Each structure stands twice: as C-alpha cells, then as structure tokens.
Amino acid sequence: MSAFFDRLNDVSSPRIGLGCMNLSHGYGQYVPEKEALQVLEEAFEMGYRHFDTATLYGGTANERLLGLALKTKRHQLLLASKCGMALDAETGNRVIDGRPNTLRRQCEESLKRLKTDHLDIYYLHRLDRNVAIEESVGAIGRLVEEGKVGAVGLSEISAETLRKGNAEYPIAAVQSEYSLWTRNPEIALKEVCLELGVALVAFSPLGRGFLTGLMEENTEFSTGDMRAGMPRFSKENLPNNLSLLTDFKALATRLEVSPAQLALAWLNAQGNHIIPIPGTRLVTHMRENLSAETIKLEDATVVQLNGMMLPNQVAGARYNDAQQADIDTEEFAG
Secondary structure, three states: OHHHHHHHHHHHOOOOEEHHHHHHHHOOOOOOOHHHHHHHHHHHHHHHEEEEEEOOOHHHHHHHHHEEEHHHHHOOOEEEEEEEEEEEEOOOOOOEEOOOHHHHHHHHHHHOOOOOOOEEEEEEEOOOOOOOOHHHHHHHOOOOOOEEEEOOOEEEEHHHHHHHHHOOEEEEEEEOOOOEEEEEOOOOHHHHHHHHHHHEEEEEEOOOHHHHHHOOOOOOOOOOEEHHOOHHHOOHHHHHHHHHHHHHHHHHHHOOHHHHHHHHHHHHOOOOOOOOOEEEEOHHHHHHHHHHHHHHOOOOHHHHHOOOOOOOOOOOOOOOHHHOOOOOOOOOOO
C-alpha cells in the first residue's frame, strides 16, 4: 500500500480522519480562533490523528489555524494540505492554477503557515485543464524528493487522470466526495484506487450534513453556505431527497446508532482503502463520528444500505454548473 497508509500506521490513526474546512470555510459561520483552537485540541485528545486542510480554505486562514493548534504535536499526526486552487486576494474568486511554479510557491507558503518543514501528503486540489496532469504531479513529486512533502495526492479527478498521474509519480491518495448519496467513485475511481494501492479519502462522507438526519425541508442556509447554491439542497429538490432518509433513519434506530454513525460505518465497509474525513465545528459531533470506527455492520445490512439513495433516486446534481466545470470526476448519466 501507499506511503499514506504507512504514515497513518506510524501515528496509530483511526480509519476516520478530520476534515478541518468547516472551521474556516464553506458553511457561512466560522469558529472564532480561540474556540477553534480548543476544538482542535479536543479532537486530538479524543484520538484524531489525520488532519486535512487546504490553501483555499478561508483564504489560508484554515492552514494558519492548524499551524497554531498542531505545531507541538506535529510528529504525532498525519498532516495533509492541498494546492492548485486558491482565493484571489483582490476578487475573492477561486483560481485554479496547476503550474509547477505555482504549486512550489504555494507549498512553501503552506509550510510557513502550518509551522512545519514538511507535509505528510500534498494534494492537487483541482485539475488545471490548461496544464498536463503529468506536469502538476511531477512538480509535487519533486517536492517529495526534496523532503518537503511525504507523498503526492490528487482531488476530484477521474480514474483516467489518476492513471496518468500515477504513471508520472506514485499517487498515495485521492480525495473524492463519497457517501451513501454520492456514489460517483463507484463508477471507476474506487476500483482503480484499489488496483493501484491508492487510498480513497472520502470527503463529505455525511453528505454535507444531509446524512445526519437533522436537516428539514424549511432549512435556511446562512450567507456564505455553499449548500445554498447546490441543486440537491434547493427548495425544489430537498423535499424529495429528505424522503429518501426514512428507511435509513429507521435502520439506524434499529441498530441503536446515529444516522451519521451508520453512514460512516457503511463507508468503512466499502473497503480497507476507504478513509472518511467528516468535518464538523462541534466537539460532540467529532466524538460521535469517531466512535463510528467501532461499528461493524453485518453483510446483510451493508447490502440493504447499498440499495438506498441510489443515484437515480436523488434529485439534483451535487454541484451547480460553475462548480461542476472545475472537477474531473466521472458522472452518472442523467
């Protein structure tokens, strides 16, 4: 298996990691620094050892936060960040840039913000369609050879792009949205990751909060919450999608686990190369998510879950047109 798994083993990390974006980015309400530092301290104390961030998140604020929170624990954890997508300082717009010089510069800046001399894994956050994947991967590979990065990762890419990148330099992990109601990796990426010994790091494993079962039809998203612009969460589509949760929540009740725990246990049952990284701002949810590590589902239960929330049952695309244009993942027909 890849260097990614080696590092997880070195730090005795649970299968479930922590996506840190929510503290600084994406959902409208951000946690004040003092409170966020306490949240990350408690996450470490309860057992999290895999912390995931990116240059993009909060316009570098999330990396700065993790640098403050984890600098004294650096040797005890797997630290991941991402390059190739950032917020323009003047316009606030996302900019995708996979040119080698940009990736090197962003790495140097990330290391300073994270108060470390190396990252355990560095992902290309998005494929730059104007730069060959081999060029971007090769640039991160050179950072590995210089000791600034432990391993190369890719994010939101297709199986074909993974093969091309891996032929240039070994890819240790791929991040992709994967959950019970987002099955895109099952089209091709999941199997190719298994074939190549690559970790499939599942972000948004709780469906951006949907699979917690706490969302309601009249949910109002705050300003800056990315879900407000996602078709699945629109007022037209959300009622249909919430109806898909009825059997799922009933099963969770019967098994005496929370819906979130059931969703994570299902992902863990999809293969040993699947690593979920749920994100949350709340310590109680962090503890709930981490405890899903110990839930082992019977084969019949996994089969039952496999038949729920199938792609043709979910109303609305997972991304709007602008977001979809930025990704390289396989999509289901229709």
